[in-house]
């Protein structure tokens with residue numbers, strides 16, 4: 004079976020009034036199912052751009068991307084959003100929860116782009132995931148009634164709802180204290196044990212050191228790969 008992610012000489016350029024910004028340069032990469040990969044590098048080195056590319060939120064300027072065996076270069080926006088909804092789960096530093104909705108409804112929202120799931124399937128899955136991330140007692144709470152770590156758990160449950168093979172996390176522990184960061188890290192590590200791939204952008208060397216593999220970016224290039 005092909006790798007889950009295959010980037011072949013991918014570049015991303017943002018044309019700007021002051022000149023082109025080369026956010027990624029000639030990146031080739033292959034990531035297998037079940038791998039836990041960290042991405043590190045200074046601010047501005049291209050980490051978020053790489054996640055956006057992998058998550059089909061932006062397209063490469065050059066090069067080819069295969070996700071789950073499929074070339075995703077020439078798909079319509081509609082096809083891309085369908086793939087994104089089913090195959091990719093996102094976790095962001097600032098959680099991106101809907102403030103007016105309960106924990107349960109925030110998690111259920113991720114079913115919007117998944118075909119063939121009825122309401123009761125969605126509710127059952129959401130309940131299971133909320134239980135799994137340890138938030139059953141908070142299921143009817145709103146985000147502003149939760150701690151940062153709890154909000155990030157909701158975001159992880161939401162990212163898993165569609166059972167995507169790929170989870171992309173952009174500095175998910177950036178707003179959390181050390182102990183809470185470790186708990187979130189362990190939750191992400193647990194996800195890979197069921198064969199899902201997790202790509203974690205982090206500033207924290209202590210976390211990157213604990214993943215199976217670290218990709219280091221500098222000025223948009225992969226400069227180092229450590230297993």
Ligand SMILES: Nc1ncnc2c1ncn2[C@@H]1O[C@H](COP(=O)(O)OP(=O)(O)O)[C@@H](O)[C@H]1O
Pocket residue numbers: 017019024025026044045046047048049050051052053
């Ligand atoms: N939407 C955008 N438009 C123009 N330039 C961008 C955009 N997003 C990122 N960049 C630029 O691309 C480079 C890489 O940014 P980014 O991927 O956000 O890096 P990181 O996440 O490692 O801090 C930076 O120089 C940044 O200013």
Ligand SMILES: [Mg+2]
Pocket residue numbers: 050051052
């Ligand atoms: Mg970033």
